[in-house]
Amino acid sequence: MNHTHHHQLAQDVPWSAAVVLLGAGRGNRLGRGPKALIDLGGKPVLLHALEAMAANETVTSIVVTAPDDLRAAFERVVASAAPGVPVRVVAGGPTRQASAHAGLAALPARVPWAAVTDVARPFTPHGTVDRLLDVIRDTAERTTGGWLPCGAVPVLPLTDSVHVAGEDPSSLAGPFDRGLLRAAQTPQVFHRACLAAAYTAAIDAGVTHTDEAGLVGGMGATIVTAPGTPANFKITVEHDLVVARAVHAHAESILQGQGSRG
Numbered sequence: 001m002n003h004t005h006h007h008q009l010a011q012d013v014p015w016s017a018a019v020v021l022l023g024a025g026r027g028n029r030l031g032r033g034p035k036a037l038i039d040l041g042g043k044p045v046l047l048h049a050l051e052a053m054a055a056n057e058t059v060t061s062i063v064v065t066a067p068d069d070l071r072a073a074f075e076r077v078v079a080s081a082a083p084g085v086p087v088r089v090v091a092g093g094p095t096r097q098a099s100a101h102a103g104l105a106a107l108p109a110r111v112p113w114a115a116v117t118d119v120a121r122p123f124t125p126h127g128t129v130d131r132l133l134d135v136i137r138d139t140a141e142r143t144t145g146g147w148l149p150c151g152a153v154p155v156l157p158l159t160d161s162v163h164v165a166g167e168d169p170s171s172l173a174g175p176f177d178r179g180l181l182r183a184a185q186t187p188q189v190f191h192r193a194c195l196a197a198a199y200t201a202a203i204d205a206g207v208t209h210t211d212e213a214g215l216v217g218g219m220g221a222t223i224v225t226a227p228g229t230p231a232n233f234k235i236t237v238e239h240d241l242v243v244a245r246a247v248h249a250h251a252e253s254i255l256q257g258q259g260s261r262g
Helices: 045-054 068-079 096-106 128-142 192-205 212-217 238-248 251-258
Strands: 017-022 059-066 087-091 113-118 151-157 162-165 172-176 182-184 188-191 223-227
Touching: 017 045, 017 096, 017 128, 045 059, 045 068, 045 113, 059 068, 059 096, 068 087, 087 096, 096 113, 096 192, 113 128, 113 192, 128 151, 128 188, 128 223, 151 212, 188 192, 188 212, 192 212, 212 223
Parallel strands: 017 059, 017 113, 059 087, 151 223
Antiparallel strands: 113 188, 151 182, 151 188, 162 172
């Protein structure tokens, strides 16, 4: 997979996006069942994530992936929401990548941009998808010929010291320059055709990636970055859930403070 994938900017390019909201995981590391259905401040985590994605001017629809045997439960949660955009629940796949691919296939056909995000990020700042599209557009305007990058990803620099593991995983072989590394968050936004091509290439090569940045980067496409925020953390283990419940009381001020465009 060594292809360069760009899209030329047209004057009338639509800047609307649909969202794939990944909720099909079983939450094995947390041990409380699917994270989408866990209560956070009196409502399921899924509702927090839906509200965050609907709070983008560019988002026109959302597809939620769910465990096949829990689609009815997910649909009841969605029915209790009022996101202001159409929301559809579809069955996910056996891996995160397979679920995202299924979600992408279920998006409305004519939406040019696709955002993929994890349901387990309940505090994603409002307007994040809008800002990522702004980054893509601004990059194209600064580029000779107006070429669009394939996508944009929010990232954070690492703050802990980083070391390479030795042959014995319990030992350290030496330090690694953390300035070269970034932690990628979601939502990640991509030109839909580019993302679809990356899924096809990964299937053909028999490879699996942990996020869409790795998937798209693996086919040689250009990805730009935008500053992420620690507020947009992912609930993975019990400690994260404890933190999320502690943060929830201040979530509105966090979302408003982190969500201003500029």
